[in-house]
Amino acid sequence: MQPKILLTGRSGQVGYELFQTLSPLADVYAIDVQDVDLSDVSALERFVRCLGLIDMIVHPAAFTAVDLAEEQPDLARAINVEASRILAEEAAQRNIPMIYYSTDYVFDGSRSFDSCYTENDSTSPLSVYGLTKRDGETAVRTICKKHCILRLCWVYGLRGNNFLRTMLRLYHQGKTPNVVYDQIGAPTWSRIIAMTTAIIVAKILNVSPSEHAEYSKDSEFPWGTYHLSADGVASWHEFAAAIFVAMNRQTGQKIELPKPILSAAYPVKATRPKNSRLDNNLLSVTLGLKLPDWQTQLAWCLDAVKNE
Numbered sequence: 386m387q388p389k390i391l392l393t394g395r396s397g398q399v400g401y402e403l404f405q406t407l408s409p410l411a412d413v414y415a416i417d418v419q420d421v422d423l424s425d426v427s428a429l430e431r432f433v434r435c436l437g438l439i440d441m442i443v444h445p446a447a448f449t450a451v452d453l454a455e456e457q458p459d460l461a462r463a464i465n466v467e468a469s470r471i472l473a474e475e476a477a478q479r480n481i482p483m484i485y486y487s488t489d490y491v492f493d494g495s496r497s498f499d500s501c502y503t504e505n506d507s508t509s510p511l512s513v514y515g516l517t518k519r520d521g522e523t524a525v526r527t528i529c530k531k532h533c534i535l536r537l538c539w540v541y542g543l544r545g546n547n548f549l550r551t552m553l554r555l556y557h558q559g560k561t562p563n564v565v566y567d568q569i570g571a572p573t574w575s576r577i578i579a580m581t582t583a584i585i586v587a588k589i590l591n592v593s594p595s596e597h598a599e600y601s602k603d604s605e606f607p608w609g610t611y612h613l614s615a616d617g618v619a620s621w622h623e624f625a626a627a628i629f630v631a632m633n634r635q636t637g638q639k640i641e642l643p644k645p646i647l648s649a650a651y652p653v654k655a656t657r658p659k660n661s662r663l664d665n666n667l668l669s670v671t672l673g674l675k676l677p678d679w680q681t682q683l684a685w686c687l688d689a690v691k692n693e
């Protein structure tokens with residue numbers, strides 16, 4: 386019989402892809418706000434109490450509207466911290482593993498641009514969103530021993546509100562945007578995140594441990610926090626320019642490339658880290674997993690957009 390996984394955030398960028406990549410491994414019970422509103426503590430407590438047997442919780446759902454979180458800190462906290470705490474308590478009580486997704490926004494981004502953040506670096510969020518995701522991490526880490534916290538960076542994909550879709554809309558309108566060049570990170574396709582998560586889930590379920598990683602079939606899964614982002618580095622401007630170059634090549638048009646601006650010229654409510662680079666070494670050494678570079682992921686994703 387297949388194991389059962391509870392998956393939150395079914396319609397989100399990452400959750401939607403996870404539903405597909407986890408399905409061959411498990412019977413996935415995928416939920417969204419229509420099933421249970423994560424901001425409603427008692428509804429969530431009732432929901433988890435009534436759940437039948439499950440073998441794992443995978444929890445990408447979150448309040449992800451970074452600027453709106455500055456105006457609605459209580460709602461962001463209820464979803465990102467309290468709901469994660471309740472799910473972690475349930476996982477701990479059932480002695481099952483939990484995967485929680487976190488973010489580069491737990492860091493303040495003040496590191497020099499030639500270095501990356503490791504899992505051991507201290508967190509210091511600049512925004513309500515970053516703070517609530519950090520506190521969600523802490524809750525999961527403290528409550529549920531069998532946790533795997535995956536910190537992501539600059540997620541984009543075929544669904545929802547994300548940078549790639551905004552750039553594609555502007556491109557198709559023939560508009561040339563101004564894009565900040567003084568924030569750097571690693572744009573990562575939600576599908577690759579979901580594929581990588583499925584491999585991690587398989588390892589946790591002991592389906593297919595890698596011969597090449599420190600973790601092997603006979604050892605317990607190395608619970609903990611992992612950075613999981615595309616290889617390489619880009620500024621938002623470089624990412625935008627790469628999208629426009631690829632689209633010009635694909636369509637034969639000559640839309641003018643995005644113009645670089647400083648983030649000071651693009652005021653937003655929540656302060657973003659300047660350096661969002663995550664060091665992915667632990668994922669590679671411990672679990673034998675390495676994501677392709679952001680240019681390759683972008684090319685694959687644009688192919689998928691074209692074939693939609």
Ligand SMILES: NC(=O)c1ccc[n+]([C@@H]2O[C@H](COP(=O)([O-])OP(=O)(O)OC[C@H]3O[C@@H](n4cnc5c(N)ncnc54)[C@H](OP(=O)(O)O)[C@@H]3O)[C@@H](O)[C@H]2O)c1
Nearest residue numbers: 394396397398399418422423424446447449486488537540
């Ligand atoms: N996007 C990024 O750049 C980024 C970067 C680093 C880390 N992360 C983290 O990665 C994870 C996945 O991100 P994502 O980009 O896939 O997020 P997303 O597209 O915004 O999806 C979030 C999901 O959470 C659900 N949700 C929100 N409020 C809810 C509520 N009150 N009750 C039930 N469900 C609720 C949403 O449902 P509705 O669609 O119905 O609202 C949606 O399905 C998150 O934990 C995020 O913090 C994201």
